Amino acid sequence: MDEVVAALADPVRRDILLMVRAQPLAAGQIADRFAISRPAVSRHLRVLREAGLVRDTVDGRRRVYTLVTAPLDELAGWLARLTRPVGWQHRLDALETEVHRTRRERQRAAGGSIAQEEIA
The missing domain is CATH 1.10.10.10 (Winged helix-like DNA-binding domain superfamily/Winged helix DNA-binding domain)
Known part of the structure; x- marks a missing residue:
C-alpha cells in the first residue's frame, strides 16, 4: 500500500x-x-x-x-476504516436508527387502529 x-x-x-x-x-x-x-x-x-x-x-x-x-482496493479499504465511526459510535448510530424505525411503526399502527374505530 x-x-x-x-x-x-x-x-x-x-x-x-x-x-x-x-x-x-x-x-x-x-x-x-x-x-x-x-x-x-x-x-x-x-x-x-x-x-x-x-x-x-x-x-x-x-x-x-x-x-x-x-x-487501489487495499487503500480504499484502509480509507473506509479511517472514515468509519470509532468505537461504540457505529453501534449507537444503529440503535438510534432502530428506535426511530420502531416509533414510526408504532405511530402507523396506532393511526391505523384509530382510523378503523372512527369508521365503525
Missing part, C-alpha cells in the same frame, strides 16, 4: 492514471500531453508500473499503458 500511496502523491502521476483510465495510451501519447520532458514522463510511468497501477504491453515499437485498479 505504501508504494501505491507514494505513486499517487504526485499530481502528474494522478493525471496519467486518469488518462489511461479512459483508454489505453502509448507512452508517446501520454508524454505529448505534458509540458515536461519525455524522460520525466517515462520515470513517472515507471513509478506507476512498479506500484502496480499501470500495465504496459509492447505493440511494435510502442509501449501501451492501461490502468490496473486492484492495488
Whole structure:
C-alpha cells in the first residue's frame, strides 16, 4: 500500500492514471500531453508500473499503458476504516436508527387502529 500511496502523491502521476483510465495510451501519447520532458514522463510511468497501477504491453515499437485498479482496493479499504465511526459510535448510530424505525411503526399502527374505530 505504501508504494501505491507514494505513486499517487504526485499530481502528474494522478493525471496519467486518469488518462489511461479512459483508454489505453502509448507512452508517446501520454508524454505529448505534458509540458515536461519525455524522460520525466517515462520515470513517472515507471513509478506507476512498479506500484502496480499501470500495465504496459509492447505493440511494435510502442509501449501501451492501461490502468490496473486492484492495488487501489487495499487503500480504499484502509480509507473506509479511517472514515468509519470509532468505537461504540457505529453501534449507537444503529440503535438510534432502530428506535426511530420502531416509533414510526408504532405511530402507523396506532393511526391505523384509530382510523378503523372512527369508521365503525
